[in-house]
Amino acid sequence: MPLKTQLHAACQAYVQQRIEACQHAMQAAQESANSETKSSAGDKYETGRAMAQNERDRNAVQLQQAKQLQGELDRIQSEKPCDTVRPGALVHTSMGRFYISISAGKVSVEGLDYFAVSAAAPVAAALSGKRAGEQALFNGKPVQIQGIE
Template sequence: MIKSNLHAACLAYVQERIDACQAAIQAAQESANSETKSSAGDKYETGRAMAQNERDRNAVQLQQARQLLGELQRINPELPCDAVRPGALVRTSMGVFYLGISAGKLTVEGQDYFAVSAAAPVAVALAGKRAGEEAVFNGRKIRVEAVE
C-alpha cells in the first residue's frame, strides 16, 4: 500500500513538472507572438530571441520530465521486492528510500520517505542488498532493515 502511494506521489511530482514546462512554453510562445516590430528592430529581435531561448530551455526540461514518467511507468509498485532494485521500498539505518525517480523527500501517510533514482549514489551503494545486509555510503555503514 505504501509503495503504491509513493509511486502515485512520484507520478504526481512528474505530472506537475510536465504541466509547469508546458505552461512556460506556452507563455514564452505568447510573449514571442506579442512582440511587435518597432522602429528599434534590434529590440524586437532581442525579445524574440529571448522568448525562443526560454522555449528551448523549457522544451529540454519537458523532455526530461517525460523520460522520468517513462521510468516510472516501467515500475510496478505492486510487485514484492526481496532485494534493493527499482520499485523497492528500502528501510535503512539512514532512512526510508523508494527507488523510482529522484523526487526528493515525500511525506506519505505522515511519514517521510526519500524518492531516489536507481542511479543515485545511495541506491547504487544499496543495489542488490537484502534485509540484514550492510553497505557503505560516504564512508558510513548503512544497514538494510527491510526491503518491500
C-alpha cells in the same frame, strides 16, 4: 492503498506537475514571442523574439526530461514485492526510508517521510542488490538495511 502504491502515486504526481509547469512556461514564452511588435528599434524586436525562443527551447528540454522520468516511472512495477534493493523497492535503512524509483526528493505518506531516489543515485547504487539484514557503505559510513518491501 498499499504504501508502495501511495509512494508511486506521489512520484507520478511530481512528474505530472513538472510536465504541466513546462508546458505552461513554453506557452507563456510563445505568447511573449508572438506579442513582440516591430518598433523603430528593430534590434530590440529581434532580441526580444530570440530571448522568448530561447526560453521556449529551454522549457522544451525540461519537458522532454520530465517525460523521460514519466517513462522510467511507468516501467516500475510498484505492486511487485522485492527481496533485494532494485527499482520499485521500498528500503528501510539505518539512515532513512528510500523508494527506489525516480529522483523526486522527500515524499510524505501517512505522516512519515520517504526519499524517492533514482536507481542511479549514489545511495541507491550503494544499496543495490543488497538484502534485508545486510550492510552497505555509503560515504564511508555503514548503512544497515532493516527491511525491503
